[in-house]
Amino acid sequence: MTTRRLTVAQALVEFLSRQYTERDGHRQRLIGACWGIFGHGNVAGIGQALLESGPGRMPYLQGRNEQAMVHAAVGYARQSGRLSTHAVTTSIGPGATNLVTGAALATINRLPVLLLPGDVFATRPADPVLQQLEVPYAGDVSVNDCLRPVSKYFDRVVRPESLIPAALQAMRVLTDPVDTGAVTLALPQDVQAEAFDWPEEFFAERVWHIRRPAPDADALAEAARLVRAAARPLIVAGGGIHHSEAEDALKALADATGIPVAATQAGKGSLRHDHPADVGGIGHTGTAVADDLARTADLVIGVGTRWTDFTTASNTLFAEPGVRFLNLSIAAFDAHKMAGLSVVADARAGLEALAAALEGHRVDPAYVREYTAGKERWEEAVDRAYAAPDESARPTQTQVLGALDAVVGDEDVVINAAGSMPGDLHKLWRTRSPRQYHVEYGYSCMGYEIPGAIGVRLAAPDRPVWALVGDGTYLMMPTEIVTAVQEGININVVLVQNHGYASIGGLSELTGGERFGTAYRFRVWGSPQAEGPGEGAYTGDPLPVDLAANAASLGMDVLRARTVGELREALATARASDRPTCVYVETETADTLSGAPGPQAWWDVPVAEAATRPAAVKAREEYERQAAGRRRHL
Template sequence: MVHGASGKTVRLTVAQAIVRYITAQHSVVDGERQRFIPAALGIFGHGNVAGLGQAFAANLDQLPFIQGRNEQSLGHIAVGYAKAAKRRQALAVTASIGPGATNTLTAAGLATVNRLPLLLLLGDTYATRRQGPVLQQLENPAAPDTTVNDAFRPVSRFFDRISRPEHLMTALPQAFRVLANPVETGAVVLSLPQDVQSHAHDWPVEMFEPRDWKIRRPLPDPAEIGEIAELIRRAERPLVIAGGGVIYSDAQREITDLGRSTDLPISETFGGKGAVLEPGPFQVGGIGLEGTPATNHLAQHADLIVHVGTRLTDFATASQSLFAADARFASVNVSEFDAIKEGAVAAVADAQLALRALADELGDYSIPAAWREEIAREQDAWAPKRAAALDPDRAFVRADHPDAPVTNAVITQGQLIGVLQEHARSGDTIIAAAGSPPGDLQKVWDATDGRHAHLEFGFSCMGYELPAAIGVRLADPNPEHRVTAFIGDGTFLMQPTEIVTAAAEGIGFTLVVSENHGFQVIRRLQMGKTGRHFANEFRYRDESGASLHQAVTEVGETKPGRLEGDYLKIDLIEIAHGLGAETHYVETADEFRAALDSTRGATHPVVIVVATVPQVDLPGAEVWWDVSPAEVSGDKVVEELYDEYLEGRADQKWHG
C-alpha cells in the first residue's frame, strides 16, 4: 500500500506519531510564525505512561514537558498561557484514564466557554475488550462503547476517540484547524485508548513535515461598516462595549484611537478589561453587574450600543435589564453567532480591521456635546468614590460598618487593591477569576498604560488563578513584569498545589490572598436573596445543638449546631511555605507595600496573605441581576425579597 505522495513511510506508535506531529505545527499571524504547541504538561498513570509517556520522554528536545500535581490545574496553566498568548499558541495536556482524565473536564469547559485553545490528550480504556472490565472503566450495559471521556463531548469544540491508528491522519489536522480558528476554538480532546497509544503503524513521512496554521483576519464588508457608521452619526447617545475579542485581535490601539478621535465612550467587559490603552474622557471603565455606576448610568441612557468582540453575557447586560427599551445595537465580531446578539446590525469581521475601517468611515465625526457633558458628569461623580474606596492610608472606621466581624484586619479589600494599583507597572499582569476579586477589579482597576488585566469570568472558575499565573509567566518570562494572581482564602484552599510545580521549575509569580475568612461574595449574595447567611464563612460549628457526628447518626432526632462559631484557625502561610513558596503575612498597607517591593523580580513563587476586613465591599454597580429568591418559603423576609426581585425582572427586555 502506498502512503503519501512520496510513498515513503516511517513506523511509529500512535503516541509517537501524535508527539512528532505536534512538534511540526506552527501558527502564523500577520506574518509572524511560531510553534503552535511549544510545550506539554501532564501526570502519568497506567493509562498514558507506556504510550504517551514514552513518546514525550523520547522527544524532550523538541517538546519540553512539565510535571504537574493536579490535572485540572494543568489544564488551567494551559488556558492561562493561551489567553496570555492571545490564542496564537496553546499547550498540550495529557492525563491518564478515569479520574485523571475527568479532572481536566473543568478546564475543558473553561477553555470552550472562553474561546481559548486547549489540547487535551486523554487516556481511555482499551479499544480491544479481551481484558474484561479494566481498572477505572465505566460499564454501561446499554452502551458498551461509552467511557467517562464521553463526558467531554458537550464541553469540547472537537472530540475524537482514536480507536485505530489510521484515525489520526484525519483527526490531527481537524484538531489543529479548530485550535487555530478564533470562531471555533476551545477545548480539543483526543481520547486515546491505552492499548492503541502503543500500537505501531506505517505513517506517510509527509504527515510530519512542518505545517503552518494561519489565524485569519476576516475582512470587513464596506457596506456593513458604512451602516454601522451611519447609525453612530444618527445617534444622540452612542456607547461602545469592548470585549475580549478586541484584545485577541490586537485591536487595542484601534479602539483607543477611535475613542480619542470621536469621544465615543468605550466601556469594557471582563474579557475586554484593558482594551483601552490610555486614560481619557472616552475611557469609561467596566460595564454591567460589576461595572461602575457611572458606566451603567450611561448604558441605561444610551440610544445606540456598539458591541465589539464580546459574547454579551448576563453580567455585561445586567441580565438584559441594563439597556433602554428603544436602544439600537450594532456590532463587530469574528463570530456571526455573537455578532447578531441583541438584534445588532453586524459586521462579521476581525476587530482590528473593522475598527480601522469604521474610523475611516466616520472621518471627523464627534459625539454630540450634550452626551459629552453627561459622560463627564458621571465620571466626575464616580472618581472620588473610587478614590476613597481604594485609599490605602484611610483609616478603617468601624462605626461605618458596625456589622462587620471583628478580626485582626485593619484594611479592606478595596484598600488592598489600592496598594496593588500603586505598585503596578507597565508589563505587569493581574489575574482573577472567581469570588469578589474579578468583580472588584472590573469596577476599579486601571488597566491602561500597559497594565494587563487577565480576568477569566466566562466560567468564573475558582482555582483557575494560581495555575493560570504559571501559564502567563510561561508566556512572558520577563521577571520584571510582575504576574499576580489575586484570590480569596476560599479559592486558595481549593487548589494551592501547583505552588509545588512553580517551585520545582523556578517559575516566579505572586499570589495575593485576601484573608477574609470565607466565601464572602456568595455570603453577600445570600444575604441579598434570603436575608440570612448560612455556610459561607469559615467558622467552627457552635454549641447550639448536637455535634455533627451525633446529628448524622441520629438524623431526624437531633439538630446539629450552626456553623456560627469562631473563625477557623487556618495558617495559610504555613501551607504555602510547606508547598515551596516564599511567604509574607501582612496586616497594614505599609507592610503590604514592603512585601511587594521586596519580592518584585522573584524567580520563585511568592505568597502574600493580606488580612482584610470581612463584609466590607466596594460601592455597588447599581444594576440588577437575575438571581431569584425562593418563590415559596413561608418566610416574610424571603417573600419581600421575592417581591423586589419581581420588580427588577420587569426591567428585562428583549432586543431583537
C-alpha cells in the same frame, strides 16, 4: 512514499512539534509544551514518546492536578493571544474526568487547549479493565465521553491511521478564531503504543494562518449610518478586542469620534484607564458612569462581546425605548444577539473599516462633557475605596487592591477568577496595558488563579504576574504552587483571608439566604449566637486555619502582612523577588463589605417565591421590582 515507523504516541508528539501559527507576519509554535500526569492510560504511550522526543522537540511540564494543568495551558493561551497553547495528557479514569472543568473553562472563554486523555483498550483484551466505565447499552462509551459537550472537537483514535485526519482536524479547530476552545483526542492505551508506518508528509511543518476577515460592504455602510444618526452612542468592548489585538484600532476610533468605551470583564484594558473615552467596566459589576450611559444610550456598539447577563444586567441595563444594537464580531452567532445589526468581521479589521467610514464624524461636545464629568466622579470613588487612612489598621479588600495598584507597573499582569474580587477589580482596577487585566469570568472558576498565573508567566517570562486568591479559592487548588517552586516560576500570590465565601455570602444576604453556609466558622449549638440562620449554623469563631503556613509548606516564600503598612512593604518585596512568593493578608471578615461601591446594575438570581423567613420575603419583593425592568431586545 517515504515512511517512518513510530508508535501512535511518538507520531503525535512529532506532529505537534511541527505545527505553527502565523498572523500579521509573525510565526510561533502552536503547541509550546505538554503538561502531563502519567498513569496506566498514558505512561507507556505519550509518556514514553515525550521521553524519547526530548525537551528540544516537545518540552514537558509536570503538573499536580489535571484540572490545574488545563488552567495553566489556558492562561498561557490567553497571554499568547490564542496563537499558541499547550497540550495536556492524562491517564484514563479519574485523570481524564478531572479535565472536564478545565475544558469547560477553555471552551466558554474560547481559548485553545489540546487535551490528550488516555482511554480504555480499543482491542478489549480484557473487559472491563481498571477504571473502565461499563455502560450496558453502549460498548464504545468511556468516561472520556464526558468531554464531548465541553469540547469544540472530539475524536477517539481507535486505529493508528485514524490519527492523521483527527490530528489535522484538531489543529484546524485550535487555530480557528471563531470555533476554538478545548480540543480532545482520546487515546486508547493500546493504540498509543502500537507502531505504524507513517507517511513522511505527516511530519512536514505546517503553518496555520489566522485570518482577519473584513466586514461586508453593505453591513459596514449601514453601521456607519447608524453611528452617524446616534446622539448617545456607546461602545462595549469585549474580549474579542484583545484576541484580535485591536486595542490601537479601538483607540483610534475613540479618539476620532469621541464615542465613550465601556468594557466587559474580558474586554477590560482595551483602552488604558486614563484614556478620556474609557468609562470603565459595564453591567452588574460596572462603574456608575458606564451604567448610566448604558441606560440612556440610543446605539450600543458591541465589539467582540457575547453579551452575558453580567454585561446586560440580565437585560435590564439598556433602558432607552428606542435603543439599537450594532454588533461587530468575528462570530456570526454573537453578532446576531440583541437583535443587532450584524457586522461579521475580525475586530481589528472591522474597527479600522468603521473608523474610515466615519471620517469627520464626532459626537456632540456636550455628550463628551457629560461622560468626562461622570468619569471624574468615579475616579474619586476609586480613590476613596483605595485609601487607607490608618496604616496600622487591618486592610479592607479594596485597600489591598489599592496597595497593589501603587506597586505594579504597565508590564505587570493581575489574575483573578472567582469570589468577590472580580467585581471589585472590574469596578476599580486602573488597567495600564492591554494584557494586564486577566480576570477569567466566562466560567469564574475557583482554583484558576495559581495555575493560570503559571501559564501566563511561561508565556511572558519578563512580566511580573500576580495571582489574587481568596481563601475559598485557595483551598480548592493550591497544588500547582509545587510546580511553580519546582520550575522556578516566580509568580506572586496575594492570598486574602476573609474566612469564607465573601462573594456568595453577600449574594446570599441580598437574596434572602442570610449568608447560610458561606462562612468558614465553627457551628454553634445552644447559644444566642445561633440566632438568625438557626441552631447549628456556622456562626461561631473563625476556623484556626493557617493558609500562610500551608503555602510555605509547599515551598513558597511567604510574607505575612497584618496592617496596610506591612502590606505595602510585602508587595514591594514580592515584586522584587526572583522566587515564587506569597503575600498573606487577613482582611475584614466575610460578614463585612469589601469597601467597594455597591452594584450599579441588577443581576437576576431568582429568590424564593414562597417563604416564611422575613429576609426572604423582603428579598422577593425587591426581586419582583427589579425583574419588572427586564426586556427583550427585538
